[in-house]
Amino acid sequence: MALLLSKTLDRVTHALFFIGVCAGILMALMILSSALLRYLAGAPLSFSDELAGLLFVTLAFTTFPEVMLRSEHIKLSVLTDRFGPVLQRVCRFAAAIIFITFAVVFIYESWNFTDFSRQISSRTDVSGLLLWPWMALMPASLGLCLLIELRVLFRGLRGDWAGLMGGEQ
Amino acid sequence: DDVRVLKFHSGLAQSRPEAAHIEKFAERVKEKSGGSLQVDVYHAGSLGLKEADMLRILKGGMVDMALMYGEYYKRDAPALASVYAQGAITESSQHLELLPTLRSIYKDAYANWDIHTIGGVVAPVFDVGLHCKEPVNTLEDLKDKKVRVWSGHLVDTFKKLDISAQVIGQNDMYLALQTGVVDCAYYLSTVAKTVSLQEVTKYEAYLHPWAASPWMFGVSDKTWDSLTEEQQAALAEAGEETWAETRELAVDPAREEAAREERKELGITVLDPFSEADVNTFVDAAMAAWKEMAESAGEEGVGYYETVSALAREQQK
Amino acid sequence: MSWLILSGSLIVLLGTGALLGAALGLTGFILLHFQANGATALAINSAWNLLTEFTLSAVPLFIMLGDILLASGVSTRVYNGLTPLFRCMPGQLLHTNIAVCTLFGAVSGSSTSTAAAIGSVSYPELKKRGYDPAAVVGSLAAGGTLGLLIPPSLSLLIYGATQDVSIGRLFLAGLLPGLMISSGFLLWIYLRSRFGSSHIAPEHGEGFSWRDTGAGLLQIWPLPILIFFVLGTIYMGIATPTEAAAMGVGVSIVIGFLWGDLTWRELWNAFKRSSIMFSCIAMILVGTVILAQAVSLLGLPRGAVDMIAELGLGRYGVLLMVVLVYLVLGCFFDGISLLLMTLPITFPMVVSLGFDPVWFGIIVTLLMEVGMITPPVGLNLFVLSSITKGEVGVPSAAYAAMPYWVILLVAVGLLTLFPQIALWLPEVFS
């Protein structure tokens, strides 16, 4: 059961990352075609800046969990590198708590932000796209990151410190 | 002893004349409250807040006060962008007749966002002109030019006239003109100097007066309810006085004339204004685009449009 | 109190080796919650606004461009072609970092996109060739800041528009100091490589040869095409910097297929790699913007500057204090928001003492540049550390950037002694 959940977490993370890469490609394509259209046809895509912005935010949030999974997010380890193994574990634990606290506050606030936008049906200025589905990426992304960090922590408490310290098992 | 300090957000640069009025308002509040209330004005968005978020921010009480401008809140309150639009007035003085209606619309609308409104700054009615790299003073000449505008409504208006326009922010306007991304800027001629427009466009032609929504002073209900009655009265009175004072200054042909002379001295060639026929064509297109914008904002928007545009047409006659 | 929470929380949170973005963001949350009446919700607004901003979307595009050039072997060929030209100059290809950043600074208004754009191409190539990774990162972090001073410049545009100073004069004024600092950077690389105790560049036995240089330069003919699409289109008014970045992506794919060894699989991998790299940067950006929002909502910069006004110092005393305050603020803060928050006070203060408004615009921009490479919160350092995938940590990047930091400060001093360096060009042209 736990294994199945863990596998699902990995799959969802990879799927989201795939969407993110596509969003990035789409963003590049759209900005490119808008520029070409303005130059060649004299008629830019009026909504392109807006949609590019939304794809941009998608690219960012859909890729956070994957990077979390690979533990490639930037850390400041100048101090902790000099500590002994015990102190390092304590720090790693503290670092997990810091991330979890951050993520919980972020999820809570971004959920409210999204929900409120849904209630008043906020839309983009030019193309009138509904905004809340895009905003929902924020709590969803950090939610996945939170689960991934909790799993690392859980593994660490069961004795798998290698996973906890670096991610390179 | 205990001085209550209120944070006031303003998105306008401190060099704009409106900023001085807000400072004056803050002084009035201090005086009227006997020093118990202090308004700290943060100009040019220096609290780090974005206009589009302002309704949410005030509703949540995250800042005490803000300078409100209905058209900024299109994302969260689309109808507010349809209250007033370019083309509503053809003579500066018509603006003054529309003011009380505008004010009451905004007051009610902001109240729905838990924002209390206390007077504000009546935006001066500035000349709006086409600032171009080449001499242009007819709609016909504009047809093969790319025009920078400041709102979606104006994009639609120019589209109806077969003129290609795009929204470019004030900060990007200078470079867009310099590099030739656009050939003309539709801009407030009176304050064109503050953004160095004379360095990138050498010609200007007057089109029409700027139909500017008034800048209202919004107070978050959370803040308002926490004030004493005396403090509330001080704020309300000071806001009212600033409103009355700026209303007097709003229409000022001498100011426009002086600003025009200054631009001539800076090397701008001021062409003859657009012809009356052109202005009428523009106004018709602007009114039609305004109506469409209101319709897309739903019932509330249409209501605002009908109230204000009926009044405006009466004035234009 | 807010200052205490800010520095205390930053030290504790960063000290544990937590994710940088989370540590910065949590510091912001703490400030917003305890010092700003629980305004934590504002953090989401600022994160959303930042990541939906059209101009910032140039950053992932430039990273894509770099990764595609790398994957197709185009950048390797270009650096191979350039190697003979720089063979005899101590520091060798490190000079290209500064030169390209200067060139790029002449079309990009922002320092982050400059660092991202050049860094993602240059770092892997130079590292592969045996250059010291930290030295490469230091030169890139510093070179990136040139984007802010050499026109067009976002910081000068904002300065001009908010303080009613001629933007044209500001742009002209930024040119000479920008070139001066760029030369200062080149000189430092030369001196460090020539006389430094450790090697930062690989050793070459061969001497300079016209033949090799010519042959090398002939090899890189697609480079001008790429430069035209990225730089030329901006100057000709065909594209904004973001659009130029997208065109660069398109052109690099075409060049990669025709001239390089690009395959569809490699292209997809390049997009994946660049997404991961950008994701690291975005996480930090989110943390930075939350912290910046907290600090600006609390009016901390304004408070610091207000203090100077009360000290009652003389002309140069005030200027010195202004510089010091910007240096301190630069530790916690980056870029444009700092300008917006402080200028309403520093501008009238300095100008009323008889300093030239155009000149002060250049000084302030220089101080913004310094802030970009001042830890603990230095955006250029973060961006480049992400580009190295953490191989060069933020502290070593900061350490490697220190000489450049000093050069920037020396430039502030020189400009104060000889304001004409900035003011000469605008005077000639007006």
Ligand code: NA
């Ligand atoms: Na630049």
Ligand code: NA
């Ligand atoms: Na910094």
